[in-house]
Amino acid sequence: MLGDWKRSHYCGQVTAEDIGKEVCLMGWVQRRRDHGGLIFIDLRDREGIVQLALDPDRDPESHGKADRVRNEFVIAVKGMVSPRPEGTVNPKMKTGEVEVEISELRILNTAKTPPFMLDEYTDVAENLRLKYRFLDLRRESIQRNLILRHNVAQTVRHYLAGKGFLEIETPVLTKSTPEGARDYLVPSRVNPGTFYALPQSPQLFKQLLMVSGFDRYFQIVKCFRDEDLRADRQPEFTQIDCEMSFVDREDVISVMEGMIAAVFRETLGVEIPIPMPRITYSEAIDRFGVDNPDMRFGLELSDITDLVRDSGFKVFTDAVKNGGLVKALNVKQGGGFSRKELDDLTEFVKIYGAKGLAWVKMTENGWQSPIAKFFNEEELAAINRNLDAKTGDLLLFVADSFRTANEALGRLRGHLGQKLGLIDRDAYRFVWVTDFPLLEWDGETRRHVAVHHPFTAPMDEDIPFLDSDPGRARAKAYDLVLNGSEIGGGSIRIHDQTVQSRMFSLMGIGEEEARNKFGFLLDALDFGAPPHGGIAFGLDRLVMILTGSDSIRDVIAFPKTQKATCLMSEAPGVVDEKQLKELSIRVIARPK
RNA sequence: GGGGCUGUAGUAGAGUCGGUUACAACGCCGGCCUGUCACGCCGGAGGUCGCGGGUUCGAGUCCCGUCAGCCCCGCCA
Numbered sequence: 001m002l003g004d005w006k007r008s009h010y011c012g013q014v015t016a017e018d019i020g021k022e023v024c025l026m027g028w029v030q031r032r033r034d035h036g037g038l039i040f041i042d043l044r045d046r047e048g049i050v051q052l053a054l055d056p057d058r059d060p061e062s063h064g065k066a067d068r069v070r071n072e073f074v075i076a077v078k079g080m081v082s083p084r085p086e087g088t089v090n091p092k093m094k095t096g097e098v099e100v101e102i103s104e105l106r107i108l109n110t111a112k113t114p115p116f117m118l119d120e121y122t123d124v125a126e127n128l129r130l131k132y133r134f135l136d137l138r139r140e141s142i143q144r145n146l147i148l149r150h151n152v153a154q155t156v157r158h159y160l161a162g163k164g165f166l167e168i169e170t171p172v173l174t175k176s177t178p179e180g181a182r183d184y185l186v187p188s189r190v191n192p193g194t195f196y197a198l199p200q201s202p203q204l205f206k207q208l209l210m211v212s213g214f215d216r217y218f219q220i221v222k223c224f225r226d227e228d229l230r231a232d233r234q235p236e237f238t239q240i241d242c243e244m245s246f247v248d249r250e251d252v253i254s255v256m257e258g259m260i261a262a263v264f265r266e267t268l269g270v271e272i273p274i275p276m277p278r279i280t281y282s283e284a285i286d287r288f289g290v291d292n293p294d295m296r297f298g299l300e301l302s303d304i305t306d307l308v309r310d311s312g313f314k315v316f317t318d319a320v321k322n323g324g325l326v327k328a329l330n331v332k333q334g335g336g337f338s339r340k341e342l343d344d345l346t347e348f349v350k351i352y353g354a355k356g357l358a359w360v361k362m363t364e365n366g367w368q369s370p371i372a373k374f375f376n377e378e379e380l381a382a383i384n385r386n387l388d389a390k391t392g393d394l395l396l397f398v399a400d401s402f403r404t405a406n407e408a409l410g411r412l413r414g415h416l417g418q419k420l421g422l423i424d425r426d427a428y429r430f431v432w433v434t435d436f437p438l439l440e441w442d443g444e445t446r447r448h449v450a451v452h453h454p455f456t457a458p459m460d461e462d463i464p465f466l467d468s469d470p471g472r473a474r475a476k477a478y479d480l481v482l483n484g485s486e487i488g489g490g491s492i493r494i495h496d497q498t499v500q501s502r503m504f505s506l507m508g509i510g511e512e513e514a515r516n517k518f519g520f521l522l523d524a525l526d527f528g529a530p531p532h533g534g535i536a537f538g539l540d541r542l543v544m545i546l547t548g549s550d551s552i553r554d555v556i557a558f559p560k561t562q563k564a565t566c567l568m569s570e571a572p573g574v575v576d577e578k579q580l581k582e583l584s585i586r587v588i589a590r591p592k
Numbered sequence: 593g594g595g596g597c598u599g600u601a602g603u604a605g606a607g608u609c610g611g612u613u614a615c616a617a618c619g620c621c622g623g624c625c626u627g628u629c630a631c632g633c634c635g636g637a638g639g640u641c642g643c644g645g646g647u648u649c650g651a652g653u654c655c656c657g658u659c660a661g662c663c664c665c666g667c668c669a
Contacts (some may be wrong), residue, residue, distance in 0.1 A: 031629080031630075031631095033627095033628050033629065033631050033632095034625085034628095034631090035625060035626050035627070035628065035631080035632090036624065036625035036626065037625075037626030037627095038625095038626040038627060038628075039626095039628095040627080040628055040629065040631085042629070049629095051628085051629065053627085053628095055626075056626080057626090070620095071619090084627085085627065087627085088627055088628075088629085090628095090629060092629085093629080096629085099627095113602075113619075113620060114602090114603095114619095115602060115603080116602075116603055116604090116619090117602095117603060117604090117618075117619065117630095119630070120630095121618090121630065122603065122604060122618080122619095123603095123604065124603065124604075125598095125599085125603085125604085125661075125662095126661065126662070127660070127661045127662090128603085128661095130661090177669095178669095179669050180668085180669040181667085181668050181669075182667085182668085200668095200669085201669095203669095225668060226668095227667055227668040228666085228667060228668075230663085230664080230668085231662085231663070231664090233668070351595080351664070351665060352665080353665090440669095449669065450669050451669075452669065453669045454669070456669090551662090561660090561661070561662090562661075562662065562663090563660085563661090567660095567661090
């Protein structure tokens with residue numbers, strides 16, 4: 001079929017510099033324009049599109065073949081690169097100054113009419129795109145995303161290798177561990193009744209590599225979590241996973257800032273200032289209500305608990321009495337919000353558990369608000385001063401538990417940032433969030449659970465709290481947040497077996513269970529574990545931001561739907577009885 | 593487990609208060625056209641209104657259920 005033809009150029013790379021050259025191109029037919037005499041074909045490959053001109057006077061045979069060509073046919077052509085005639089240059093195309101005058105054309109394969117148009121003009125239903133993903137992936141925008149993703153991976157490998165990191169693979173068939181997300185399980189045929197788990201991350205293995213003395217490790221690695229999906233969450237996703245020995249937090253952060261800066265430089269040509277800003281967890285919650293603040297705009301939260309604790313407004317005073325707080329936002333010049341819009345905002349905070357949203361419009365005559373009557377002059381003045389309330393402003397309040405008030409108002413801040421256009425779409429605002437709590441009380445299981453993971457080291461000065469008040473201990477943990485999205489997180493690990501055992505017992509993991517689940521880690525800590533720490537970045541989320549994608553599916557070649565199925569391969573699927581029998585598995589539910 | 597949005601030719605949409613044969617565009621097929629580039633002109637084919645049930649003389653339209661896709665809460669150390 002190809003005979004002795006060899007491609008000489010990618011379509012998208014034929015330029016004015018090639019004028020006069022004989023070229024051989026291969027690709028897909030993007031579009032054919034038949035003028036009766038002249039036929040133009042836009043030929044496409046991954047690098048772009050170039051126009052072919054077929055003149056019946058030059059070569060009737062190839063012109064005749066071009067007549068039969070349809071969209072998405074695969075063809076090979078030979079011809080001369082020529083300047084386009086005066087007035088026919090297309091400035092919208094990278095290759096628009098030239099065209100290829102075809103002397104020979106071969107149809108390498110035909111194609112059925114695609115189920116949807118492969119252009120950038122039609123918004124095709126995503127389920128159809130996913131069913132025919134191999135066609136969807138021909139579209140330029142998705143190809144661009146995946147090429148950028150490749151460039152990120154290449155930059156990361158190059159940067160980390162240059163800093164002495166070794167790329168080492170860890171097992172995919174491994175062991176289920178307590179804590180964390182639901183595991184994907186794989187039955188063992190050789191050991192009936194037992195299961196491997198796919199890794200939620202290579203956490204334990206990378207720590208063991210440090211104990212083994214590899215000093216610096218990284219891996220671009222698939223991780224698996226059997227939890228419900230979101231616009232930025234897939235059951236299998238990719239981490240840039242790193243670990244370093246003989247380091248403290250500052251070492252990890254500075255190496256990783258360099259890596260992120262290199263990625264932005266190489267992929268977008270954007271210079272990221274380093275060192276990046278930092279904020280402690282408690283300050284993030286206080287000012288923004290969430291631990292992943294979007295630093296592209298202000299609209300910070302205020303705590304007015306002390307100003308209203310003795311007021312006449314029962315909703316506020318009850319929240320305070322129950323140990324909660326009252327937090328507020330001042331939406332500058334937001335006084336024009338309609339009743340409907342305020343109702344919508346109230347519905348919005350209810351999603352996050354808030355019971356309601358109090359509002360105040362600042363007018364020339366003071367507060368216009370359903371709750372104005374509950375406050376005396378002194379209280380009004382104090383609140384106004386605290387929030388810097390001016391005529392035309394809109395004040396919003398949530399009174400609830402510490403957690404709910406912060407979460408609801410913090411999310412409302414993000415929502416308003418979008419709605420009011422406060423966000424610069426071209427900005428990249430990084431912030432390290434540090435000093436996370438080590439443990440969190442889980443009322444349901446009545447025990448402490450690790451905020452980061454069970455191997456995270458407590459801050460040295462907080463170790464005494466492990467005995468007296470475990471909830472007060474802070475962790476040597478850090479997250480990197482970009483534009484309100486957590487793109488990475490890590491910690492300095494526990495390298496001392498006694499501290500690790502104490503952590504397990506605080507989390508209600510008994511000695512026997514700990515030995516059973518993590519025995520190999522505890523053993524390793526006993527055999528000369530160096531101080532070590534690391535971090536993992538979510539590659540998918542990072543690429544989402546770099547490409548401006550709203551969906552993680554736009555940066556993954558073959559993603560799954562919200563119900564975790566693949567519409568193309570139709571995974572997951574039923575299997576033969578024979579396969580089940582070999583695995584000693586009996587199915588108790590059949591698909592609908 | 594819960595809340596919300598969407599579903600009409602191959603595609604993306606319109607479809608009034610429930611009323612004749614469900615529209616026009618893009619794509620597709622045929623014809624014409626030698627400088628277009630999301631080419632143009634003429635003609636043609638193409639429909640299980642997601643699926644099931646109900647109300648009604650009559651349902652794309654109203655009601656109930658269900659399926660699928662998407663967004664969110666819970667969940668995701």
